[in-house]
Amino acid sequence: MxxxxxxxxxxxxxxxxxxxxxxARFRGPDPRTGGExxxxxxxxxxxxxxxxxxxxxxxxxxxxxxxxxxxxxxxxxxxxxxxxxxxxxxxxxxxxxxxxxxxxxxxxxxxxxxxxxxxxxxxxxxxxxxxxxxxxxxxxxxxxxxxxxxxxxxxxxxxxxxxxxxxxxxxxxxxxxxxxxxxxxxxxxxxxxxxxxxxxxxxxxxxxxxxxxxxxxxxxxxxxxxxxxxxxxxxxxxxxxxxxxxxxxxxxxxxxxxxxxxxxxxxxxxSSLNPVFVTDGALAARGEEIADGFLQSMTMGTGQFCTKPGVLVLPDSAEGASFAERVAEQAGAHAGGPLLNGRIASALAEQLARTRAIDGVEVLAAGEVTERDGFAARPTVLRVPAERFLAEPDLAAEHFGPMAVLVTASPSEQITVAASLEGQLTATVHTEEDEADKITELVEELTRMAGRVVCNGYPTGVAVTHAMHHGGPYPATTNPLHxxxxxxxxxRFLRPVAYQTAPQALLPPALRDENPLDLPRLLDGAWTTAPVER
Incomplete structure (x- = not known):
């Protein structure tokens, strides 16, 4: 070692x-060997x-x-x-x-x-x-x-x-x-x-x-x-x-x-399932590209991202079937990767055993989970019709690892699936420009349940920017405001304090008339660094 x-x-x-x-002393795990x-x-x-x-x-x-x-x-x-x-x-x-x-x-x-x-x-x-x-x-x-x-x-x-x-x-x-x-x-x-x-x-x-x-x-x-x-x-x-x-x-x-x-x-x-929805237009225009990108996103970090897409909802059509075949083919050829510890490996193995056994679930790619001689997993891809997905809560539970469920659905069923989901960190839709009017209701549902709505992309990779929101309604987080x-x-780690008719000497520097820190302040409703004129 x-x-x-x-x-x-x-x-x-x-x-x-x-x-x-x-x-007392303890040791963390060695994910490559399964030892200490x-x-x-x-x-x-x-x-x-x-x-x-x-x-x-x-x-x-x-x-x-x-x-x-x-x-x-x-x-x-x-x-x-x-x-x-x-x-x-x-x-x-x-x-x-x-x-x-x-x-x-x-x-x-x-x-x-x-x-x-x-x-x-x-x-x-x-x-x-x-x-x-x-x-x-x-x-x-x-x-x-x-x-x-x-x-x-x-x-x-x-x-x-x-x-x-x-x-x-x-x-x-x-x-x-x-x-x-x-x-x-x-x-x-x-x-x-x-x-x-x-x-x-x-x-x-x-x-x-x-x-x-x-x-x-x-x-x-x-x-x-x-x-x-x-x-x-x-x-x-x-x-x-x-x-x-x-x-x-x-x-x-x-x-x-x-x-x-x-x-x-x-x-x-x-936890978050981070659902992805694919429209007819997007499937016809770039189905193979979306399939490849989805598989890459789902397996990134061996599926151990909080933003890993765990379910993809696609049209119940011949194009949808071809899409599923491509995802399955790519998953079957994927080498997999390490899981972080034995607890994650055993939990994923037990969860997959239950999920695969659900009536109506088709196993497109049967990935393995290794719990000895190193913790590792290969991708698992399941397919199920929307009716069965809606009836089985275990299919809508986060599987922490390289696993995803493909759900075949009609346009109305896509909305029903979206409406059934718990709060999420992200929700993604792949669509074409001329379909905007057709998916308004779907996007409204995604906005209701997710902290970040992704269009024509993938949720993995969270940019550190001013506009980023990495949160969402429960159970994605305990506080969706932040x-x-x-x-x-x-x-998150600040609280407001208001001072009423306080003498200048008792005010924090940022609130004093002369603005000694030269900070921007909201003065009578307008941002300025100017001092207060009395």
């Missing part, structure tokens, strides 16, 4: 400015978790007081630190996940670029939503001087995801969002890639120390079971939770947070 990039790691919990390893991973890490004790949270509570007012400009500089420093340690980070992540260095290189670049985007957003200042309404005694009722801005929530517990060891783990979007908002982070390392979590946490912590951040700005704790995560969510000092993972895991954390004496928000991004990707992800 290669140990490149791992020799300097200790497997300890990184609690404020200390390394602690008081609990290269690094033994220490399960965090209740005391270590409590101390990490206490340090974050102590750090919170310091980070909250930083100016947007200083916070932006720190975010850029974090990005530079990840890039500087990139070779070692990628080597460790590949050892633990078998995702391949090319994929991981792209993921690391995405992660550091996200930090830089957030730095630009913070430096520009509009994210604070600084708003000033001048007093007006002549309106009814009379309006006092009102000033409002967003402030950090406080310490955030971040749960790393198994399938994105960089973009949605310790250095990923939730951590970047929280730090951009001015919130300290206690990160729960994912047990499938604990060494990667430690390596990236060390890079980030070193950059924070160099920037003069307090020790509790970022801590990282290990945990194999539910105990560490539960202790984090229940800790009184934690103000919010960021999570990417399964529906069962996200819902459990959400319910636990709701039962606290002081409930807190849990921003959980969970995104976990893109610049507005920062908003």
């Amino acid at each position: 290669s140990t490149e990039g791992i020799e300097a790691l200790t497997g300890a919990n990184l609690v404020a400015d200390r390394e602690r390893a008081e609990g 991973g290269p690094l033994a890490v220490a399960e965090a004790t209740s005391g270590e978790v409590a101390d990490a949270v206490a340090a974050a509570v102590e750090a919170a007012p310091v980070l909250a007081a930083w100016t947007p400009q200083r916070r932006a500089e720190v975010l850029r420093g974090l990005a530079d630190a990840l890039d500087a340690d990139g070779e070692a980070i990628i080597a460790v992540a590949d050892i633990e996940t078998a995702l391949g260095r090319a994929r991981l290189s792209t993921e690391l670049a995405r992660t550091s670029n996200q930090l830089r985007l957030f730095a630009d957003v913070v430096a520009e200042g509009r994210y604070l939503e600084a708003t000033i309404d001048a007093p007006n005694p002549d309106v009814v009722p009379p309006r006092p001087d009102l000033r409002r801005q967003l402030v950090p929530l406080g310490p955030v517990a971040v749960f790393g995801a198994s399938n994105f060891p960089l973009a949605f783990s310790v250095p990923g979007g939730d951590t970047a969002s929280a730090l951009a908002a001015g919130c300290p982070v206690v990160a729960k390392a994912h047990p499938s890639h604990p060494a990667t979590c430690e390596r990236t946490a060390r890079a980030l912590r070193a950059a924070l120390t160099d920037a003069g951040a307090p020790p509790g700005s970022l801590s990282m704790v290990h945990g194999q079971g539910v105990e560490v995560g539960s202790a984090l969510v229940e800790a009184p000092g934690i103000a919010a939770v960021g999570f990417t993972g399964s529906r069962a895991g996200g819902r459990a954390l959400h319910d636990l947070a709701a039962q606290r004496d002081v409930p807190i928000p849990v921003y959980a991004e969970m 995104t976990s990707v893109g610049s507005t992800a920062i908003r």
